[in-house]
Amino acid sequence: MADKLEPYRGKRDPRRTSEPIPEAAPQKGDGGDTFVIQEHHARSLHWDLRLERDGVLVSWAIPKGLPPDPGTNHLAVHTEDHPMEYAEFEGEIPQGEYGGGTMTIWDHGRYETEKWTDREVKVVLRGARADGRYVLFRTRGDNWMIHRMDPPAPGWEPPPASLAPMRPVTRSRAPSGRYAWEFAWGGVRILAYVQGGRVRVQSEDGDDVTAEYGWLRPMGETLGSRAVVLDGEVVALSGVPVYVCYDVLHDDGRSLLAEPYERRRSTLEELAIGGPRWQTAPSWPGRLDEVRQAAREQGLPGVVGKRLDAPYEPGQESAAWIFLPSRP
Incomplete structure (x- = not known):
């Protein structure tokens, strides 16, 4: 079986970064259901959504974070698989290294899989801040979007597009x-x-x-x-x-x-x-x-x-x- 973490290792120098870099290839998982969302203050702020799948964390970078309502889809950039140890990683990635900047855990929990194909991933996130049904879908090439399937939280309103000052x-x-x-x-x-x-x-x-x-x-x-x-x-x-x-x-x-x-x-x-x-x-x-x-x-x-x-x-x-x- 191909080592799913080879692209991940190839982008990191274990002598310079504190990110977990396991030497062994990941073993196929037993259907684990961990998810983590990390807030990543790198060259530009984004959020990394990671879903446990077959012994690794399948990952997407989401520049604007999870969409708060079904009316707006957000870009989700599919990135390399990460090791399971990354689900607990927080810290400073040195500037000049891949992804240099501050990484913190924004939310974590369990998720349920409703559908998983090469073009569509439909999940239910069960976290403290991210709670609900989302679908990631492929558009052109390796471009993806993320869509919230549930209605927004009760009482939620979108921010106004324009206001005149008092x-x-x-x-x-x-x-x-x-x-x-x-x-x-x-x-x-x-x-x-x-x-x-x-x-x-x-x-x-x-x-x-x-x-x-x-x-x-x-x-x-x-x-x-x-x-x-x-x-x-x-x-x-x-x-x-x-x-x-x-x-x-x-x-x-x-x-x-x-x-x-x-x-x-x-x-x-x-x-x-x-x-x-x-x-x-x-x-x-x-x-x-x-x-x-x-x-x-x-x-x-x-x-x-x-x-x-x-x-x-x-x-x-x-x-x-x-x-x-x-x-x-």
Whole structure:
């Protein structure tokens, strides 16, 4: 019987990588049903789906991860078979080596086979995050796609294709009520749509300006498989453009538009948006005087108060958000 792991070994140097590289050829399995999905931060972020079959892990690289609903198929690149030991592998593959980057286990569990041919693999995944029926099907040559056969989880909604940002009204006096106060940055307003580790950027007018903000690509990779829509501004900090994010409008299949600002803010902080050129904007509930003074000292145009119980109103100029100039 041919050694199924020969292509795998041929791409790896055991002196340089900590990946498991068994010397012996794999023995034909006994119908095992292990699956693993690994998040792979290599040259480009992707997820590796591996299914136990005849003593090896048959593998596909999925650039955008598993599709969350039946309406979208995702590319699945068939790769070489991996050894069974790889089902437990996590670690750093050295740069310059095949697949160089960080590998972590995104999910694992058991699966059931409904169909397995050279052109179609239909399985039921039983994991903590991946749970349901999927089919991998061959298109042209060695190209494959993956399709979710089950309906999406109850309450799941696809992220919006486009939203117009909410805008504050200008006032000369502070409002009464419960508000959180933020800096008015005076930057370029953009919305960032993140899905499958990829970032699509939209201007305030709804234009796709992704190409202008290629430096935001790593931000999408830090969010991994989480699908979110972010609102914020690009501002110059020490002469360097930085995306300052101050709201989240959609999170992993759940619209947050009707949620109060206070709850959206909590979700935003949980995302921990922070990197060399992107950050979460600070927010101070009830501390208008201090924030306004700091805005004056930093030469910012003013401050924005956001009512803690207010929903997000796309495209609206709303009195739930109040702009106050830095100087009364």
